[in-house]
Amino acid sequence: MHKLIGAPVSLYTGKVRCYLQFKGISFEEVLSTPQIFKELIIPRTGVRYIPVLVTPDDQVIQDSTEIIDHLEHHFSNRSVYPAGPCQRLVALLLEVYGDEWLVNPAMLYRWKIEENREFAIQEFGRTRLPGASAEEQYAAGLEASGPFAGALPRLGITDHSRAAIEQSYLSLLDELNIHFSDHDYLLGDQPCIGDFGLIGPLYAHLYRDPASGCLMRERAPQVACWVERMISPDASSHDGGFLPNDQVPETLLPIINRMFDEQVPVLLETARQLKEWTEANPDAEDIPRAIGTLRYRLGDMEEERLVFPYNLWMWQRAHDFYGELTGDHRAGITAILNDAQIHALATPLSVRLQRRNNKLKRHTESGQ
Numbered sequence: 080m081h082k083l084i085g086a087p088v089s090l091y092t093g094k095v096r097c098y099l100q101f102k103g104i105s106f107e108e109v110l111s112t113p114q115i116f117k118e119l120i121i122p123r124t125g126v127r128y129i130p131v132l133v134t135p136d137d138q139v140i141q142d143s144t145e146i147i148d149h150l151e152h153h154f155s156n157r158s159v160y161p162a163g164p165c166q167r168l169v170a171l172l173l174e175v176y177g178d179e180w181l182v183n184p185a186m187l188y189r190w191k192i193e194e195n196r197e198f199a200i201q202e203f204g205r206t207r208l209p210g211a212s213a214e215e216q217y218a219a220g221l222e223a224s225g226p227f228a229g230a231l232p233r234l235g236i237t238d239h240s241r242a243a244i245e246q247s248y249l250s251l252l253d254e255l256n257i258h259f260s261d262h263d264y265l266l267g268d269q270p271c272i273g274d275f276g277l278i279g280p281l282y283a284h285l286y287r288d289p290a291s292g293c294l295m296r297e298r299a300p301q302v303a304c305w306v307e308r309m310i311s312p313d314a315s316s317h318d319g320g321f322l323p324n325d326q327v328p329e330t331l332l333p334i335i336n337r338m339f340d341e342q343v344p345v346l347l348e349t350a351r352q353l354k355e356w357t358e359a360n361p362d363a364e365d366i367p368r369a370i371g372t373l374r375y376r377l378g379d380m381e382e383e384r385l386v387f388p389y390n391l392w393m394w395q396r397a398h399d400f401y402g403e404l405t406g407d408h409r410a411g412i413t414a415i416l417n418d419a420q421i422h423a424l425a426t427p428l429s430v431r432l433q434r435r436n437n438k439l440k441r442h443t444e445s446g447q
């Protein structure tokens with residue numbers, strides 16, 4: 080049986096858990112305790128991230144996207160990658176948006192709102208010391224959660240950016256609420272890879288943390304219902320498929336526009352800085368987690384954050400898919416994206432990335 084190593088409090092564990100449940104793949108969930116980190120995660124992956132999937136033939140995979148792609152290969156029924164090019168592009172884009180951008184409101188609401196923060200500390204404690212007293216767990220949780228709470232400035236989440244991130248999230252909730260009033264999932268009656276990208280932040284943090292959960296249920300009840308469909312293993316609405324004729328609902332357009340307005344400029348600047356970084360470090364194969372700083376904008380607000388090249392590995396998937404489209408398929412995209420958005424998607428990536436042994440590396444011509 081597959082083993083999913085992770086934690087209830089973890090964003091990307093939530094993404095993979097929902098996927099496994101949707102596909103009907105039987106799995107056992109193993110809590111990522113310090114012992115599991117020491118005995119399995121670190122020796123077998125070389126990194127300290129969750130989730131980790133251990134397959135029945137003892138392959139060990141870290142990274143939610145790689146886990147899903149591995150499983151899609153073996154469980155091809157009801158693929159989460161739509162066959163229609165417009166739907167597939169939208170699905171890939173919204174995975175990047177959920178995974179790499181909605182982590183901002185997720186982290187802000189978790190660590191800046193006291194009720195959520197207290198809950199998260201207890202949850203970190205329950206993961207680190209299952210079975211210990213509440214007091215011991217709290218102390219352990221405080222220590223374990225320190226690096227996560229401390230990561231906010233690196234993501235550009237500061238007192239200065241707080242109001243703008245909240246405003247953006249509330250508007251997104253409103254947009255998603257309209258969409259999910261008409262559709263069970265992003266692209267119809269079954270979840271696509273974009274649903275799994277969104278569910279990480281929108282479940283593990285923004286639904287499950289108590290104050291955020293109240294906010295979601297009150298302001299955007301249809302989004303809360305979608306979360307419940309995503310996390311419920313035997314929801315009857317899992318029977319349908321994607322909308323016919325490669326249709327992308329109009330209600331998704333404001334969300335795609337939001338991604339292009341907010342996140343895509345960061346991705347393009349990341350690509351520019353990564354090019355400079357590789358020119359300055361021509362022999363370096365491994366790409367560090369962060370390579371510098373950039374300024375990002377939300378409405379009138381500007382703030383600094385670190386530059387994370389991993390974001391581009393995700394963007395490269397959508398970018399390459401667009402690049403491979405020809406003729407009519409490419410023309411169809413103009414019904415969803417405007418010229419500036421298509422231009423951003425078509426902008427060449429001068430540094431190509433790959434993941435090998437759970438490390439981000441340059442992808443060179445020789446494939447090495």
Ligand SMILES: N[C@@H](CCC(=O)N[C@@H](CS)C(=O)NCC(=O)O)C(=O)O
Nearest residue numbers: 089090091127128129130142143144
């Ligand atoms: N892109 C990775 C991200 C994994 C990740 O950042 N996981 C978090 C928990 S949700 C973690 O382990 N963080 C540890 C750290 O940042 O040091 C994935 O999709 O699996």
